[in-house]
Amino acid sequence: MPFGKYTLDFYCPAKKLCIEVDGEQHFLTQDSDKQRDAELLTYGIRVLRIPSLDIFEETGLALTAWRRIIEECLE
Numbered sequence: 001m002p003f004g005k006y007t008l009d010f011y012c013p014a015k016k017l018c019i020e021v022d023g024e025q026h027f028l029t030q031d032s033d034k035q036r037d038a039e040l041l042t043y044g045i046r047v048l049r050i051p052s053l054d055i056f057e058e059t060g061l062a063l064t065a066w067r068r069i070i071e072e073c074l075e
Helices: 030-042 052-057 059-074
Strands: 010-012 017-022 046-051
Touching (some): 017 030, 017 059, 046 052, 052 059
């Protein structure tokens, strides 16, 4: 989803919640990711970052945890 100079992986405009699935390359971009998240927060957008390795290695546990976090964000 395009948002200004960024592309958000998944975005719910009604709840201003962005979900980013981070691949291994994000280990090298943590500082710029923090800056990006801070900038999005100035627009009221909360960012939930999900490591892609979790999706592949612990899918069931990861989905259960993320669902709980997302539900809390949407309350």
